[in-house]
Amino acid sequence: MSKPVCYSTKAFSAVSASSPLSAAVIERRVPTATDVQIQILYCGVCHSDLHFARNEWHFTQYPAVPGHEIVGHVTAVGGGVKKFKVGDTVGVGCLVDSCRTCPDCRNGLEQFCSNMVMTYGSMDKHLGTPTLGGYAQSIVVTEDFVLRIPANLNLAAAAPLLCAGITTYSPLRNWKVGPGQKVGIIGLGGLGHMAVKFAKAFGAHVVLFTTSPSKVVDGKRVGAHEVVVSTNEPQMAAQAGTFDFILDAVSATHDLNAYLNLLKRDGHLVLVGAPAEPLPLAAFPLLFRRRSVSGSLIGGLPETQEMLDFCGKHNITSDIEMIRMDQINTAYERMLKSDVKYRFVIDMASLT
Ligand code: NAP
Ligand code: ZN
Ligand code: ZN
Secondary structure (H helix, E strand, C coil): CCCCCEEEEEEEEECCCCCCCEEEEEEEECCCCCEEEEEEEEEEECHHHHHHHCCCCCCCCCCECCCCCEEEEEEEECCCCCCCCCCCEEEECCEEECCCCCHHHHCCCHHHCCCCEECCCCECCCCCCECCCCCECEEEEEHHHCEECCCCCCHHHHHHHHCHHHHHHHHHHHCCCCCCCEEEEECCCHHHHHHHHHHHHCCCEEEEEECCHHHHHHHHHCCCCEEEECCCHHHHHCCCCCEEEEEECCCCCCCCHHHHCCEEEEEEEEECCCCCCCCCCCCHHHHHHHCEEEECCCCCHHHHHHHHHHHHHHCCCCCEEEEEHHHHHHHHHHHHCCCCCCEEEEEHHHHC
């Protein structure tokens, strides 16, 4: 494979698991016929970025550029691009390519394709080096993996929809959460606060579980009908056996079994949080009442566009705290303390 023509763009990268992120210059390919070049205006900060930058999942190659909640303007398109033109407002999430032919891809479930290419940390088919994410001034992505952002949404607040949004929308849709159901959301972070907004919009009775008593007011403000402080045993006991569905969006090790006991017969607990360490699972809460535990990974391209259009129609965005690129290391430390309301978004103008 001959290396394509490239150009340089400014970025922020980690050079090892223990080093802070710092300024770097990286290469992007000059757009090929089917590519869209995007000037990145904002990029959300997902907890996955932190897990990845610090090699907590044990597959990071350095230098590593995180960032998969990307929004910006199209600055160039290849000759064969049909869906986008220069000036369009677009987004890129966690995927930048896949095989396009396997059953998963044909069903719009590109996230499960065994050859899917993640926005960072996968092998770049063009360059033969690891893909580099959105903590950068620009990115080049094949048009089928570029999404339209509804014009009525605040662009910075729409960035987190590209990961936190679709990761919570997809399981709530897949398990058909809706009116008449009692739904629990665990953790009021980037994913959790979007899950509360979507579950409310879908018509469910929403209960937020938080370890942070200081988030009770915000939990209700973003849409929860009830907020339970999960360290409060009487509050937890009062919810036993009452939930149809619980979405677990916690980034760290925690006790799943306490939540299994809150499910009704045939209730589902779905994990979207991706803690680095395994979570112990007791048999009895599953056996009694035939409860189940599943996982869910982001969402495919058609569903991501559906989610963005739903957000446009219902005016749903993320609650954000804007940061400069050089504040990213402090932002990571705050995220580890569950101290973000409720998603950091990088103003990429700060990188110029
Ligand atoms: P985040 O903003 O840091 O939120 C995580 C929340 O979990 C915190 O705000 C906190 O909520 C709760 N929490 C943190 N430590 C805890 C502990 N020790 N015990 C109990 N609760 C704790 O993270 P995020 O960006 O939403 O991501 C959440 C997880 O989802 C991460 O592991 C991330 O990698 C993963 N993720 C998965 C997918 C997927 O496709 N499945 C996609 C994106 C992200 P309270 O203060 O309310 O307790
Ligand atoms: Zn993410
Ligand atoms: Zn495929």
